[in-house]
Amino acid sequence: MGTHTIEKIGGTTMSRSDELVESLFIRGREGEALYQRVFVVSAYGGITDLLLENKKTGTPGVYGQFASEDSSMGWSDALDRVAEAMDEVHGRLLEHPGDRSSADKFVRERIEGARTCLLDLQRLCSYGHFRLDQQMITIRELLSGLGEAHSAYVTVLLLARCGVNSRLIDLTGWRDESQPSLATRLDNAFADVDLAREMPIVTGYAQCSEGLMKEFDRGYSEVTFAHLAARTGAREAVIHKEFHLSSADPRLVGEDRVIKIGHTNYDMADQLSNLGMEAIHPAAAKILRQAEIPLRVANAFDPGDSGTLIDSDTSGAARVEMVTGLPLVALQVFEQDMVGVKGYDATILKALTRHDVWIVSKTSNANTITHYVIGTLKAMQAVEKEILSAYPAAVIQVRKVALVSAVGSNMAGLQVARHGLNALARAGVDPIAVQDTGRHVDVQFIVGTGEMTEAVKALHAALIETGAARTQKNRVA
Numbered sequence: 287m288g289t290h291t292i293e294k295i296g297g298t299t300m301s302r303s304d305e306l307v308e309s310l311f312i313r314g315r316e317g318e319a320l321y322q323r324v325f326v327v328s329a330y331g332g333i334t335d336l337l338l339e340n341k342k343t344g345t346p347g348v349y350g351q352f353a354s355e356d357s358s359m360g361w362s363d364a365l366d367r368v369a370e371a372m373d374e375v376h377g378r379l380l381e382h383p384g385d386r387s388s389a390d391k392f393v394r395e396r397i398e399g400a401r402t403c404l405l406d407l408q409r410l411c412s413y414g415h416f417r418l419d420q421q422m423i424t425i426r427e428l429l430s431g432l433g434e435a436h437s438a439y440v441t442v443l444l445l446a447r448c449g450v451n452s453r454l455i456d457l458t459g460w461r462d463e464s465q466p467s468l469a470t471r472l473d474n475a476f477a478d479v480d481l482a483r484e485m486p487i488v489t490g491y492a493q494c495s496e497g498l499m500k501e502f503d504r505g506y507s508e509v510t511f512a513h514l515a516a517r518t519g520a521r522e523a524v525i526h527k528e529f530h531l532s533s534a535d536p537r538l539v540g541e542d543r544v545i546k547i548g549h550t551n552y553d554m555a556d557q558l559s560n561l562g563m564e565a566i567h568p569a570a571a572k573i574l575r576q577a578e579i580p581l582r583v584a585n586a587f588d589p590g591d592s593g594t595l596i597d598s599d600t601s602g603a604a605r606v607e608m609v610t611g612l613p614l615v616a617l618q619v620f621e622q623d624m625v626g627v628k629g630y631d632a633t634i635l636k637a638l639t640r641h642d643v644w645i646v647s648k649t650s651n652a653n654t655i656t657h658y659v660i661g662t663l664k665a666m667q668a669v670e671k672e673i674l675s676a677y678p679a680a681v682i683q684v685r686k687v688a689l690v691s692a693v694g695s696n697m698a699g700l701q702v703a704r705h706g707l708n709a710l711a712r713a714g715v716d717p718i719a720v721q722d723t724g725r726h727v728d729v730q731f732i733v734g735t736g737e738m739t740e741a742v743k744a745l746h747a748a749l750i751e752t753g754a755a756r757t758q759k760n761r762v763a
Contacts, residue, residue, distance in 0.1 A: 289480045290322040292515040293524040294490075294508060299326040299586045302435050304379045309589045311485070314555050320450055322481050324518070326488045326511040327441060329433025330375045334504065336368045337429045341504065348533055349429050352404060353422055362401060368432070369397045376440045385443040392439050396432050396460070403428065412677065418757040427491070427499045431458030434489035434507070441487045452485040457510065459493025468510075472517045488514065494615055505567040512570035516577035523579050526586035531565055531594040534746045538739050543751060547594045547607050552756075554607060554695040555581075555596050557728050560646060562612050562660070565596065600695065606702060606749040607694040611738040614646055614664060616718075618656045618683040619673060625652040630677070637672040641665040646689060647730055649721060656719075658689055658732065666747075687718060688738035690731045692749050698726040702749060706731060709748035715741050 299306070312320065328334075335341055339350045346354065350366060352361035376389040407421060435458050445452040455475050466474065468758060471494050479486055490507025492498060498506035508525075515523040529536075532544040543677075552575045559568040565583050574581050575598060584593030617638075623628050638645060643661035650656070661669070670682050693703050703722045706729060710717055719732040733741045 288322075288481075288519045288521055290324060290518065290520055291522045291524055292324045292511060292520040293526060294326045294511040295328065295526045296528075297334065297433075297437075297525055297587065298331040299528050300327055300329070300441075301331040301375065302587075303437075303441055306586055307342070307444055310586055311445060311450060311487065312448060313589060318482060321483060321485055324481070324486045324488060324514065324520075325441070326490050326507065326514060327434060327491065328490045328507050330372075330437050333368065333371060333375070334430065334431040335578055336364070336371055337433055338504070345675060349422075349426050352408075352425065354523045356622060361404065365397060365401055365404075369393055372397075372436050378438070380439060382447060385447065388443060389436075389440050393436060395541050396435060399461075400428060400432060403473055423497065423500050426547065427493060427497065427712065430499060430504075430506070431489065431491045434458065434491045438487045438489045445485065445487070449709075450485055451483060452487050453479065455479070455486045455488040457489045457492035459644050462493070465495045468492055468496055468498070468513055469493075469517060472514055476518060494648075502567065502569060505569070508567040508570040509573070512566075512573035515579050516573050520579055522582055522588065523574055524582045524584055525566060526584050528586065528587045530591070531583045533607065533750045534742060535611075538611070538742050539649045539746045543746065545750070546591075549595050549597075549599075549602065551599055551602075551695045552581075552596060552606055553727055554601070554693060557691075557693045558608070558610070561610055561693070562646075563608075563687070565594075565611055572597075602696055604696045604698050604700055605694055606692050606700065609690065609742055609746040609750060611688055611690045611742045612646065612660075613735055613738065614687055615661060616656055616683070616685050616687045616691050616732070617666065617669065618654060618685075619677075619680055620654045620683075621677055621680040622653055623679065624654075624746060624754070631655055633676050634673060637669045640672070641668045643669060647721065649719060658687065686735045688735045690733055690738060690741040690745060691728050692731075692745055693728045694726075696726060697729070700749075702729045705748055706745050708743060709744045713740055713744035715744065719736070 330379045337349060338345045338347050339345060348361050348364045351364050373390060373391045377386055380386045380389060386418050412600060435456055438454055442452045442454045457471055457475060469490055490510055492510045502509050530546045534544050550572050555565045555571050556568055558565050566581060580595055580597040582593050582595050585591060619634060638659060643659045643665050645657055645659050647658040648656060666684055670684060673682060674680060692706060703720055713739045715733055717731045717733050721730045731741060
């Protein structure tokens with residue numbers, strides 16, 4: 287293991303990077319004490335939404351408009367809006383006119399280069415011999431890299447003004463004709479880096495022959511971060527967020543009631559990923575776990591706090607670490623003739639997979655299989671139609687529900703299901719279903735969508751606030 291750390295900063299946090307120069311990047315250090323830290327940066331908040339599509343609403347960005355139009359130039363107007371948004375962000379972050387001018391030039395060069403590429407591709411595909419759909423993943427990768435390159439470049443300018451010898455490590459493959467593997471891309475980029483005297487600022491997107499976007503889509507930056515930590519033998523990997531990894535959403539249960547988790551393991555991180563609360567992308571967690579590199583999740587705006595350490599240690603005391611809620615759709619398939627017959631579950635799984643529906647949990651009995659999933663209305667309708675085509679006699683019920691889960695790296699002996707049901711009863715919440723896998727890492731309560739908040743508050747109060755884990759040193763103020 288090296289003496290350095292690999293640290294990741296998300297997009298929303300990056301948008302406030304001017305606040306982080308002293309508190310996060312410098313931290314009162316001088317000279318060589320500044321270094322042995324590598325920062326992997328995401329695009330500024332909202333930029334990737336403009337480049338691709340809005341992650342929450344699905345509103346198309348440059349990529350979405352280019353994909354849906356044959357000859358219209360709406361995508362070009364969208365690219366102009368990206369340039370304006372980039373200029374607005376670095377205009378706010380950079381104080382020196384020379385730095386602003388340099389960032390303006392950088393944005394123009396990248397934006398116009400991308401525009402020329404898309405125009406050439408659009409013209410080429412106007413001939414019948416060329417298929418645009420075969421190039422869309424490459425376009426998605428090209429556009430993604432623009433955001434990270436911009437934020438990394440601006441961060442280097444910010445740090446240079448403060449006397450930090452930072453260095454831009456652009457992994458986006460801009461105007462690079464080679465197609466190296468990710469390992470080669472990382473090794474070549476760091477071949478001459480002196481971590482004792484330089485602070486590398488690395489783009490979260492890395493162009494490589496594997497195609498990160500194809501496999502991980504917008505989770506690519508954490509995968510780059512994890513691979514970089516493993517390739518360089520980092521002492522520790524750190525993710526800086528705007529909040530502490532705590533026992534519940536403080537907006538639901540109150541800031542005075544939640545506690546910082548402090549220490550947990552990768553098993554717990556996997557459970558959170560499955561529930562849509564990614565401390566880290568599951569693929570990235572696997573890379574770090576296999577490389578035996580601990581992960582720290584820190585609050586970027588609370589630099590004096592050590593955050594939460596995630597490692598492979600399973601020896602901690604039994605406790606419930608988090609209660610979280612997630613709106614879901616319940617897909618219930620009932621077929622009287624299902625009992626004793628194989629194939630029903632496989633057919634349902636194939637339909638869910640084909641229509642890109644995320645499975646969070648499932649239950650089954652003799653003649654009923656229920657999947658609790660995340661999927662659009664259109665996708666669920668397609669799934670229902672496909673299942674009925676295979677099993678015309680099936681009765682399918684689709685309804686909105688909420689999953690409220692008590693999670694911990696070790697909950698053995700705590701009787702979480704019993705105490706949880708009692709807490710819900712006291713709160714007047716009648717659960718639709720309860721599931722305990724027996725591994726003592728999570729217990730799931732399915733409730734009505736309108737009861738999710740009340741269920742989270744009731745379970746948090748019963749399982750965490752009254753538990754031994756509620757100590758003053760871990761409380762999140």
